[in-house]
Amino acid sequence: MTMTVGRTTESSGTSSRAGTDVERIVLAPAEAGEVERLLDQLLGVARSRDAGSLAEEVRPAAEGLPLRLRQFLVRARQRESEVFLVSGLPVSTDLPPTPENWAAAERTGAGLREELVLLLCGSLVGDPFCWSTQQNGRLVHDVCPAPQAANSKTSASSLTALSLHTEDVHHPCRADYVSLFCLRNPDAVATSVSRIDDAVLSPETRQLLRQDRFRFHPDDSHTGTAARPSTGPVLFGPAAQPYLRFDAEFMSGLDDAASAAIGETEDSLRAAATGVVLKPGDLAFVDNYRVVHGRRAFAARFDGQDRWLKRINLTRDLRNSHRTRDVRSRVIG
Numbered sequence: 001m002t003m004t005v006g007r008t009t010e011s012s013g014t015s016s017r018a019g020t021d022v023e024r025i026v027l028a029p030a031e032a033g034e035v036e037r038l039l040d041q042l043l044g045v046a047r048s049r050d051a052g053s054l055a056e057e058v059r060p061a062a063e064g065l066p067l068r069l070r071q072f073l074v075r076a077r078q079r080e081s082e083v084f085l086v087s088g089l090p091v092s093t094d095l096p097p098t099p100e101n102w103a104a105a106e107r108t109g110a111g112l113r114e115e116l117v118l119l120l121c122g123s124l125v126g127d128p129f130c131w132s133t134q135q136n137g138r139l140v141h142d143v144c145p146a147p148q149a150a151n152s153k154t155s156a157s158s159l160t161a162l163s164l165h166t167e168d169v170h171h172p173c174r175a176d177y178v179s180l181f182c183l184r185n186p187d188a189v190a191t192s193v194s195r196i197d198d199a200v201l202s203p204e205t206r207q208l209l210r211q212d213r214f215r216f217h218p219d220d221s222h223t224g225t226a227a228r229p230s231t232g233p234v235l236f237g238p239a240a241q242p243y244l245r246f247d248a249e250f251m252s253g254l255d256d257a258a259s260a261a262i263g264e265t266e267d268s269l270r271a272a273a274t275g276v277v278l279k280p281g282d283l284a285f286v287d288n289y290r291v292v293h294g295r296r297a298f299a300a301r302f303d304g305q306d307r308w309l310k311r312i313n314l315t316r317d318l319r320n321s322h323r324t325r326d327v328r329s330r331v332i333g
Ligand SMILES: O=C(O)CCC(=O)C(=O)O
Pocket: 143, 155, 162, 167, 178, 190, 191, 192, 293, 294, 295, 309, 311
């Protein structure tokens, strides 16, 4: 099931559709150089800002990204592309060791330059936001294997596969896109993706999945009591191109038939899954309403050279979350 994106006929300076419907742009060296110069300008500002005001700073700065990259991202957003990738983005040559967990990354500020790459590109696709209940309310998350979480159901796991899921399935304000920037991936560990359009489901099951017969729970990466369950359907929106809300590990059916439908849906999503191997400098966007994602199990090294991704949540319009809250903030929950 593993596909290495970009093994097709693409070359530097192109954008195209790779084998399994992953749209991809490969930056030319000159374009990567343009991104480097923009990062140099932004770094001074970044060090003196909190995450919220940094995000405000980054959006106008993103207008300075290479034109072809901006057009690729804006077009992907416009046509609701499901999985799309930017390759050839700069990663520091003197990258520090992979942190032993996200809290260590928070303490040291490791990978700030890479966080800016992610925020710059991401801001053209959506508004970055975060959860007060996750990774201490940080805007940019670190995804790296932690020894104490090897068998957990969180992104810090390694020995246990991360099952296919909608990010933050419990929350009505969950992300439109999950965005992952790869800093290291020495063992070519794949991110799995599965599109609802590729899942084979009977008309009866589809109909059941459209009913309010499911409860969605906060996953184990959320701490405290602020994150709460909610109920609703699994499928909604246009029948021909439905939206999906699914995480078998953190949802339950409200009756036996709904519970059975969860199992059937999981099987069909698994059967339709493909793997995307991110390489350093690859930035992936996954539509959190059309695609579920996960990760295969792997043996972590815990030697400072482990797989390391930076992650942000993007919403197509942050104001949708303000409608039901009493503050304007990028931190939800
Ligand atoms: O590590 C990965 O490839 C994906 C992990 C994941 O599900 C996430 O970070 O949201």
